Amino acid sequence: MRKSHDLTAAQQFRPRVRQAALKRLWCAALCAAAALAPGQAAAVTLRITPQSNLAILDPIWTTATVTRTHGYMIYDTLFGTDAEGQVRPQMVDTWSVSADKRLWTFTLRPGLRFSDGTPVTSADVIASLERWGQRDNMGQELFKFVARLDAVDAHTFRIRLKEPYGLVLESLGKLGANVPFIMPKRVAETPADRQIDDFTGSGPYMFKQDEWKPGALVVYVKNPYYKPRDEPPSGTAGGKRVYVDRVEWHIIADPQTQVNALISGEIDVLEQPAHEYYAMLRRDPNIRVLDNKYGAMVILRFNQLQPPFNDVRLRRAALVALSQKPFLQAQYVSSDLYRTCRSVYPCGSAYASERGMNGLLGGDFKRARSMLEQARYDGTPVVILQPTDLATISRLPLVAAQQLRFAGFKVELQSMDWQTLVSRRANRGPVAQGGWNVFLTTFNGLDLDNPVVNPALNASCGQAWVGWPCDPELERLRAQFVRATDPVDKKRIAEQVQERALEIATHAPLGEYFQPVAVRKNVTGYLNAPVYLYWNLRKR
Amino acid sequence: MSAAAGIDSETAPAGAAPGIGRRLARNGAVRFGGAVLLVLLVLALAAPWLGTVDPTLFDPASRDLLPGRVGEVMTLDGNVLQHTFWMGSDGYGRDLYSRVLYGARVSLLVGATVALLALAFGTLAGLLAGYFRWLDGVLMRVMDGLMAVPNILLAVALVAMWKASLWTVIAAITVPEIPRVTRLVRSLVLGIREEPYVEAAVSVGTSRFAILTRHILPNCIAPLVVQGTYVCASAMLVEAILSFLGVGLPTDIPTWGNMMAEGRLEFTQYPQNVFFPGVFLALTVFAVNILGDGLRDTLDPRFGKRGER
Amino acid sequence: MSGASAAVMADDAPVLDVRGLAVRLPPGAERAHAVREVSFAVRKGELVCLLGESGSGKSVIAQSVMGLLPRGLPAVAGEVRLEGENLLAARPERLRRLRGTRMSMVFQEPATALNPVMRCGAQIDELLACHTALPAAERRRRILEVLAQVRLPDPARMLASYPHQLSGGQRQRIMIAMALILEPALLVADEPTTALDVTTQAEILALIRLLQRDHGTAVLYITHDFGVAAEIADRVAVLRQGELIEQGSAEEVLSRPRHAYTRMLLAAVPSLVPPERAPLATREEVLSAHGLGKTYAGGTFLARGKEVVAARDIELSVHRGETVGIVGESGSGKSTVARCVARLIEASAGRLALDGASVPLAGSVAREFRRRVQIVFQDPYRSLNPRRTVGAAIVEGPMNFGVPRAKARLRAQALMGLVRLSPGALERYPHEFSGGQRQRLCIARALALEPHLLIADEAVSALDVSVQAQILELLADIQRRLRLALLFITHDLRVAAQICDRVVVMQHGRIVEQGPVGAIFRAPRHPYTRALLAAAPGRRFDFALPRPPPA
């Protein structure tokens, strides 16, 4: 049974070899679709099986992937990021920046309305941004620089900064979890630590709460008030045109049943088929596997508060012993679905490099063994948490256990369901009182592609992500990166951040894998992006 | 009244009826069930010498090999050696043949331990409920409560409660089985209590505890053994279901249940993951059930009574 | 012996003609054949009685006639001709059509012989529906008519009621009605009255004779009770271990038996004429009960059920060396009194005293009481724990009272001698002993604690008459030697007559009469006692004494 977790389809910027071929395929499909007589008679229903069960409906409150996809269905954003990674205006019509780069002014597109017919105003935008700012990490960074956020009139609002900030547009148009969706003021005023219970939005679809059966069925219908932009759709930018009347999310728990349902045509789109089935799906005549360029990264996280990994020398020894290929082979089956990547940033992203990687992740058990002796490792067991109910990551801990054992560590595997793991890893105490030493998880590439958004690189001790690395030097470099506006400076600082992170071994990057979406051939127009987007789809 | 002519040849005991042992051996079902279980036990115990490798070590490079193929296997000190995978390999590249044999140990252990524990606690509770009337009400309500909660859900909740280890899974499967044994023992005790030989024991001054242990318990053994086999069979199945739901034993302890649960993803393309453990589990559970049926037909007095009266 | 049967013998061809019948037992049984070389005949209107002890094969003969032999008991030789047709050669389908129409059977246990979940009327109706084409209304009329014939009160209610709502006698009448409704030529009756009370038994026997005269049915009657045979049989055939050792008219066989075995059996039947009893040497009262009563409160804590009064105002006293018998029909409360006295159940009223000392009616009882009062039960097959050796059963009592194992074992061996069993058998298990031997073991167990009072609750009712005689003789011998007080519970007047000094007659939980055995049997005062004595089968036929029966 899939749960929401850190994984989202990663963003990958370097065009793949097959990318060009796919482009030609799209425009052929689009032209054919246009030829069809508009306004078919029967209501067209699109059946999709999402990555996991939609439980929490507040995209600001949780970073769960399926909630974020739900957000893209019913809400709209000020800015979007297109397929090439460029930030483009979406709800915003025009915007301007003062000379001293401290005053940003934005005007909304005319005639924007919520699904209950009420017009979208600056007041709604301001309330939404303030709520988003409290929860999202990029939002928090942005609001540290915001002096004042106010409305000029119903369609124009301004952001006044204390000092210039390089990531204003990247923040407003970010793709990853806690997307700055715009909600009605009354909804956005819900305190950030309580979940909203009114699902009015200005996105391409409307959520049918009466037909919602949690754990089984989620229903959306076309939003009559939505006015798409004119540009062609690309990523979350461009016109979000809707060609179907109704979208149904069918929650299917069992991975094999998911694939069988797709093959038998009972569902049209399957977000994350289990890796074991891609070979079969590729061979199926009426199914298309949409290889995308957006991968996810596997991460092994050390708990730096508890022995043995409170000793940096032992963490370095682990980095030497681990090697990426066995993890990827065991978990992601066929080689066209994974690749090794010797960088803390996704390979192909702006700041990816091999800086500081020499001698690491080579599976050199002998050297690791000698490092253990030098560090006088006293045999304290390494407790690895293993989730049993998440098919996409449940095998990684076993591979880690074996490699660490080869390196001479004493290892103990503790299996539990994902929810227990999530709460267990928040425990800072010793292993005896429910603590831990190592866990493995995966992150969407776009959540790791710069020192600010990548949680693993945060070394602010208690405030850092679980594992709580503590290193003022790394924090100094990250603060420096935030203030840099020139891309060359950002690249240099980002590489220094990686080098420092590997020196204090905040975590072990274990390579990338892809989980392309599988779509039946009678459905066309799927937007290839690092997040799941369901507009622009046609079903014959 | 004059004693009748000494026709009475009754001083010497009549011909002895066949002992339980011989009657059991004659029953086909008992022979078949017993034989299969014996073979499995031998295979499980002799696993290290039957050309197996460490069931937990793997090399992802040789994953999903079809039965009979040759591939590589890592040893603990990290070097690699060639190995023929008689039953193919699973998703990690582990040798299925070794895992099925070592898995037999754990599955049989789970089945047997659950059966013994359930019988022990169930018999204790059943005896108390059956013999001491004031205890009966309370105890049986608790048992009804336990029985009203579906066993799989109770097991899932119990395993989720403690961290998943061999003993937590065994406890989780045992707890829902206890009420069934208790109800059986209680009904037996209620029946036996009324037997004249129990009343005779009362009249010769035997203490209540002695009556329980000397007279009532020994006469419950036969039906209990039969129930024990059914509990053992269902325990092995429940373990497989728990693994399927993701709350079973951790995968580094191989059991037929978690092998199948884990292998279900590759099932349609590489069926060996589910086929071999499935056949062994079905065969074992089948043998235990047949053994149970055979025992019941020979030991259960009700069937014996139908002979010439 | 009834004289009326002679006149009916007009027709000569026998209805049932059995010649050289042999039925093989499965391997490993104590003998090769259940029955061998059995030949006899039953003519129209004639009642032939098959007499024999349990295990003699009489039921096997009945089953082979009806073609109901179980798979393990094949008929391997001889012929069974019903109205000339050899049933052993008949195909199962042919046999099935004959059953119920040309031959039918009545069984021993009325309580279980009828299907408990079907109305009595329906069970007869299915017989008619299966064998005849009569419409439903006609079938119902016929059923009501036959129910009236068997003297059942209110046939319509009987037809609609379920078996558990009727008494034993009524159920047996239903069985007889069902057997005779299609006017079969042959009726096989396998101990139909054994489970009934003696008064009901008398009525049923009379009914069978009456119906036989009206319908001219040939009856093969199977019993182990000589009294019943004497009462009803035209001809008698005696069976021993599967062989027909003697047959002839009832008159010949019962008064001038040719075969030693028959003579032995006849002698073992206790006579209704009580022998002279020597007066007691000393009047030491062992047990005394005053106003003893037991009521069962029906229903549970919520619903008040109706109370059942099992026994009331019981005055009883048993002296050392004296045997007091309690007689009465089933449901008269005699067992309840015995169990109250043995303190296996708690009496609701009255006072109880043992050797003069009063005994609490409820709650725990003094260990000394347990030593002095012992009980022997009816069913030998359930009185000994199958999982423990007989030796263990005997020594259990003494060891409870602190007697060391070795000493207890010695006493057990002595007791085995006392009850005439070989001491070497102590290590054996109960299933290796016969019914009679087990009853001896129970007696040995009871005597192990040297009780003052021994209670025998129907101790011999489940035994064959020959074995019964030995046990009664054993009890009398033991009582004389140990000067035991013996409380003997029985429904069999003949047994009471032979073993008791005093007799207490009970009906519906009350004592109707009690006194010395001679007075009760020769000059019964209470009408119920008189009815009991009158109903005892074969009372005019005094088997024990060799002189010819009175006119």
Place this chain on the structure above:
Amino acid sequence: MRAFVLRRLLATIPVLLVVAVLVFLVTRLTPGDPAAIIAGNSANFEQIAHIRAALGLDRPLAVQFGSWLWDVLHGDLGRSFYFKLTVAQLIGQRLGPTVALSLCTIVVSVLLAVPLGVLAAWRHGGWLDRALMGFSVLGFSVPVFVLGYVLIYVVALKLRWLPVQGYVPLADGLVPFVRHLILPSVTLSVTYIALIARVTRATVAEALGEDYVRTARAKGLPEARVLIRHALANAAVPIVTVIGIGIALLVGGVVVTESVFSIPGLGRLTVDAVLARDFPTIQGVILCFSVIYVLINLLVDLSYALFDPRIRY
């Protein structure tokens, strides 16, 4: 009759109380902390504590149990931590599929198992007996999910006769409703058939040894009638009992079958709730299962009067 029903209902109260306490303790002693789960993975310590207070998890256990029980008695099963609905709504949505699947399974199982058992008893010890019992026990020995996958693979994917997964409510048309239930109920009924067949075989064989069957045969009735009207009729009570008790075992199968066939039923909901530490839902659903189980067994007891006139209420 009414007095009996009242008494039995009163008797179920202590049982349900035991269930309530049992389920409450089992959920409360779990290591996983629902507040941490709900707070999401990047929440800090204060937020988790805040949520725990909002959910009332910081109150002492006894108080939590008391308030939950008080609400239940007023028909309010509380709100789910994890899903946005009250537990009652959740159960309401999910009750239909589980009841449909269970009923369908029970009907299929009884119609197959009882004749199987009677035949096996009739030829007790014969080859037919061994074959029938061997087949039913084999069905009992294969884990439910393996059977489910095989059926889907063969019948749904290869032969395309039946849909692979999903549930269509009766309201949306009888044919799709039945088509979606066939494979799951066959998968689920195999274990149930083995259970009922074994008890039927034992009780009918015992009934065949009774006197009234010998009387029926002495009346020259055809063997079929003897088997049905006399032997089976008297075996009805124990068979109905095992059908009642079997419901508890059935639920185990329902949970797995609902997962394999992706049927949105109570079984699947419970497992998700347990894995998500959603206490109110766990308690509500298991209590619901227990109430159903107790009511069914009450109906079974009441049905005794139909099958056996000796039993009077």
